[in-house]
Amino acid sequence: MAKVIPRKPLTLAERTYLPQVLGGLKTTFKRMVSPNVTLEYPEERPVIPEGYRGVPTLVKDPDGREKCVSCQLCEFVCPPKAIKIFPGEIPEDAPTAHVEKAPRDFQIDMLRCIYCGLCQEVCPEEAIFLQEIFSVTGYTRSELVYNKQKLYELGGTLPDRHFKWEKKRQAAERGHQH
């Protein structure tokens, strides 16, 4: 059984629509004079806060040595399994031979990356950082699989607080008992 709800008759002010029109105009004029909240992206760029988790990148130490030693822990921990590492040996005559290993190639599939930052957290060498880049574009799938060179370009150099491999080299020079 349908229930009949009687319609309340409109008042005179409501019937003229004027209070609503004026209310709308008030909001419009207020916004015309208040400061902007949007950015004219891409000409204007947002300020990236400290600790922002953007695109994962590889970094070098102040001596220009690639910090990654291809231990593959980030590949291991990555939830969407977006990382692919080909470990390699550093040749024995290289100046950084004491580090033993560096990636032959290091690929991150940016289409798969979920920016969780677990790679940065797990890295025992402080070699991978999620930095401020947030916009990734390309025309093909393969363009968006970033290789080692691209990741180092994006990453740049970060200060090293530990110099752990330098300590290893010094110990080797000091020690060498047989």
Next chain:
Amino acid sequence: MPTLTIDGVAYPAEPQKNLLQVSLSHGLDLPYFCWHPALGSVGACRQCAVRQYRDENDSRGQIVMACMVPATPGTRIAIEDEEARLFRKSVIEWLMTNHPHDCPVCDEGGECHLQDMTVMTGHCTRRHRFPKRTFTNQYLGPFINHEMNRCIQCYRCVRFYRDYAGGRDLDAFASRNHVYFGRSEDGALENEFSGNLIEVCPTGVFTDRTLKNHYTRKWDLQSAPSICPHCSLGCNTLVGARYGGVRRVLNRYHHHINGYFLCDRGRFAYEFANLPIRLRHPVLPRPAAAKDGAGRPPTAAEAIAAIRTRLRRSRGLIGIGSPRASLESNYALRRLVGPDRYFSGLPQGESRLIAVALDILRDSPARSPSLREIAEADAVLVLGEDLTQTAPRMALAVRQSILQAPAARVAALNFPGWMAHAFQNAVQDDRGPLFIASVDATRLDDAATAVLHAPPADLARFGFAVAHAIDPEAPPVPDLDPETADLANRAAEALLAADRPLVLSGTSLHHEALLGAAANCGWALCRRGRPAGLGLVVPEANTFGAGLLGGRPLREAYELVESHQADTAVILENDLYRRSHGTDVDRFFDRLETTIVLDAVQTATTARADILLPAAPASESQGTFISQEGRAQRFFPVLPPTDPVAESWRWLGHLHPDEARALRSQEAMLIAIAAEFPFLAGAREAAPSATFRLNGAAVPRSSRRFSGRTAIHAHLSVHEPKPPEDSEAPLTFSMEGTTTAPPAALVTHYWAPGWNSVQALNKFQDEVGGPNRGGDPGIRLIEPRNVPRAYHNAIPPAFNSREGLCTLVPLHHSFGSEELSRLAPAIAKRTPPAAFSLSPADARERGLGEGDTLSIRIYGRPVRLPVRIHPQLPRGCVGFPAGWPDLAGIHLPTEGHFE
């Protein structure tokens, strides 16, 4: 039932074992380093500390090392005792004062016993502030990488290398904090079992150098159970792969065969499967390929169509099998061409040798021994075979056998054999009887009671003399020199006095009389009521499998083609240039209208093929090998062969015009084999069939931590591809599958929670060091039968060297004599250059010194090689490197003319 108590729980007492072994066998986690089931206890690392109580009234107890206390009835221990726990934690802490924090660059990382034990004990904070001691590393050859800083001084490496494997060039140097494990100088580790250091070392001091070429963490390896294809012993292996290539080979525990150890050939030869000489596409004759347009290699379907056309036109088809191809592949070929036109792929002489060996073993009162039985024998006679070079793992087993007799003698002292130091003290230099009769010095001579170096004929005469000395009814040897006769009597005496005597021989010298002599010895022992073992080493992984299918010798195939009764040949995984003389093979190919070759790698024979089909090597295929013991064992592909590569039996199955369905699966192939050869019916039971499921799921080849699954194909597609399906095996090419430990024939990984290293194997055995849980894989097809056998009596005349002539003797080398392993780069680095080996007397006579060039005419063709002088080689014999391409295809026995 007498019991002991661990943490208040009663377990059955096992007084012949130690508490550590018993605890681990019951699934309790107790950390350890220096103990190894095959090496015994020394109590050096102090890691397995537990609290032991005198009786139920004792509440204080004392800390003891579990590995040094027998699990006698009434023993009460606590693993979870607070003080014992702290003790174990501080042991790790002190090991960690010097262990580098370089797990990220360490190859052992992720499968490191030290990592596992550190986590297990709970040590996590470093309190020691001082620098770590460092060492210089050594170059240890192409197999092993050395990183001494990681050492925790457990001494397992030298205990394995020196005490177990008989190596001399690895030792412990210095003392206290500076103990150094290495060689006296840089250089390749000489022992043929050095690769086991990788698995024996609980941390990353010794790691796989070949793995560094394509490093992959353990959790990323896709692994499958396989059988080593590089000799006839059938050692069980775990092959690991990633990105479409084989990455490494690990030992897969088999209680009766390889136990914990592999030889270096089996471990490091895998790289041949990754080389550019691998065949990846069919090759068709030019006219057929041309219409496809340039560039595109022919597909499998085109190749099959082309072959079918040729087969229809053919005026006579023959098939040449191979002892290195699986049982299924050989059978598929035999079925394709018919039994009358199936050839074994072996030359006349070798074909006959294999037939004789099979005849000796199949109806024999003496048992064909497993490697374990060899290690447990207490008197061994090796007749003519240089085991270290032809069947290396067997030499390691023989080396253990010499401790059996002393072990029985010190048993009266009433201490368990696993107390390694006490055992060594009690035994001192006492060694059990091992008699070696060989042409040249062997790497086992240092362990032998007595050795005889003589030409093959004289070795056989010695063998017959031993048999006669054991049982006077065995034929006597006329005109035997007194020295050999005396040695024969000594050997016979030792074998008769033993509880488990053993005679080993083989076909490597291509001397039939040696097999007869060995058989006589074994049978004579049986007639005298001794439970004798009789083992015969054959050249290749499936020599017995191919031999059991029959097949005519190669010579008859040549004759058939010569007489125009055949114009088409299908050659299965066989390089004929290694089997016969080059000119004969050339002539054979010239006469053939169509040559169809299936092989995994390029060989001299594939170069002569009109149609070439890419076959999958053992690491990418499924099949059955029959080992020299007579054991049928299944191997599974670690990778699906990339299209159009396929197993040979699959190719051959497709070629059958009418039997489309009968031979399309391996299972169907085995059923057909069983129907035709009831003797081989057991081969079907060698491993669970394709329909086997555990808790409703197949066994995964990848680990549960397998990473990069979606990233591997990311540049190609957004979709994660469906993993390849395996319709032949109860294994999957993915990480999805059962999480329960599978039967031993299907084990793909050794992993258990908290146990990431190979030591997780403890969790896969019924008891630590015992058989695999659920039984060891493989089916023995050859069992002893108590049938009367007439003694062999073809005793050869004594050897006489003749002026200007020499008897050519094949000298085998562990790294180089086997066809496929010599292709692997690491093995090739250890392969010595080809040379003629001369006795000092012969060299002096011809005025030759080490390194001079010697020319010997063989079949009228001069062969020039540098000279190497072997002091033990008998006069009149010239050793040539067996299996080297320079000298392939020599039919033995033969003589050479000095030039």
